[in-house]
Amino acid sequence: MKITKVKTFVLHVPITPPITDAINVATHWGLSGVRIFTDEGFVGYGYTGTCAQGDEMIVDTIDRYYAPELIGKDPFMVKEIWDSLRFGKMHWIGRAGVTHMALAAVDIALWDIMAKASNKPLWQYLGGHKSKGIKAYNTNGGWLNWSKERLLKDVTEIVEQGFTGVKIKVGKPDPREDYDRVKAVRKAIGDDVIFMIDVNQQWNVNTAMTWGKKLEEFDLFWLEEPLNPDDILGHKKLADELNVPIALGEHVYTKYAFRDYIHHGAVEYCQVDVTRVAGITEWLQVAGLAAAYDVPVCPHVGDMGQIHQHLVAATQGSIMLEYIPWIRDIFVEPATVRNGFYVLPEMPGASTEILPAYFEKYRIR
Ligand SMILES: [Mg+2]
Structure with missing residues (x-):
């Protein structure tokens, strides 16, 4: 199996009413994520969560630095892919935070593909x-x-x-x-x-x-x-x-x-x-x-x-x-x-796939 296409997204889902804890105020939950397409028709969904702040930095990291490295790779080589992205171009500027959350979205999408291709819930x-x-x-x-x-x-x-x-x-x-x-x-x-x-x-x-x-x-x-x-x-x-x-x-x-x-x-x-x-x-x-x-x-x-x-x-x-x-x-x-x-989920995958209607409704990028 080969990765053919990588497409990022940002959704902002309203939290009603807004909530606070001791350091955060949240009016929306942000999903900055990625869909990874393969030549066998499986599509993996991965995302990370935010208080709807900084999402654009996370998907920029995927678009500019991770996506080009993914094309042509086999999703079942997820550990090798993880190492190559973790210790690749972004290692100098980010061993935590934005780059890590971007890598999380990619990694989750790859595990989603593997579980789907194996016809099992993750x-x-x-x-x-x-x-x-x-x-x-x-x-x-x-x-x-x-x-x-x-x-x-x-x-x-x-x-x-x-x-x-x-x-x-x-x-x-x-x-x-x-x-x-x-x-x-x-x-x-x-x-x-x-x-x-x-x-x-x-x-x-x-x-x-x-x-x-x-x-x-x-x-x-x-x-x-x-x-x-x-x-x-x-x-x-x-x-x-x-x-x-x-x-x-x-x-x-x-x-x-x-x-x-x-x-x-x-x-x-x-x-x-x-x-x-x-x-x-x-x-x-x-x-x-x-x-x-x-x-x-x-x-x-x-x-x-x-x-x-x-x-x-x-x-x-x-x-x-x-x-x-x-x-x-x-x-x-x-x-x-x-x-x-x-x-427990019964459908194959990581339960990360989003309904198309909500994908369009809450998508801001
Ligand atoms: Mg806590």
Whole structure:
């Protein structure tokens, strides 16, 4: 099989109403992606996710630097292609960020082609592990801009829908407000529901130590991204001293950075994101590394659940997956949660193919 054509796209899908966490405001979810065509008729779809900022830089990277290298290549040589792009022309100017997210879109499209050509959903093509579905936890009721009333209403409804885990955002200017919201949510959802909080890097070590200790009484399943993601030592200190496990990974870009986090005991739930580690090829290596240390893998979703459901379903040490349904409706086979579990995809591929009507409706480039 040979690659014959590479075409990029940018879609902006509205998020209604707009949401915030401690560092982001999102009115749209951006999909900067690529369709890769082959001489055997298979078309791979790959994309990365943004808060609808910087998408043009990602697809420019693909158009100018990656696409010309792909023509004529066999998609089944995905690892060789990954190495040649990772260590090619762009290596000097970008070993993370834009170039990595661009490579993720390409890599995902190649895995989509391989699974389609093998007539299997990606999770089965990768060896399959969770035929009964994947436990889901819901983040979509816990945004930082929600009033306390809305927060409590939403988390209550989420539990009524059958979810057994919820996550809310914290990182208000006054941590006492966070404490008040966490306390109220725990009371609303009861003691049996798994409950996580996400700081989105807003605290320093002292704030995280002080408020992490105060929040221990609410039996939190994890404390997510308390600090700057480059601060491995700070996270290690928190992991050593708090009775709440530390989760992170959505801003960690390489297997080497994950190695250091995991080896030093600075992360206790690995949230490796396929779009940040430049695709499925590197994601699988990080998942293997985490497995060797018995660190569970629970990928960041927001909203990349279409692809992550396949990866979690094929990973032994992966216990659950986040659910944020912002863009699910645009896909040919949308990620679906029923009674608190992801229903595993049945169509061949990575579930990344977009319905033509939505492709045109939301396309800005
Ligand atoms: Mg997060």
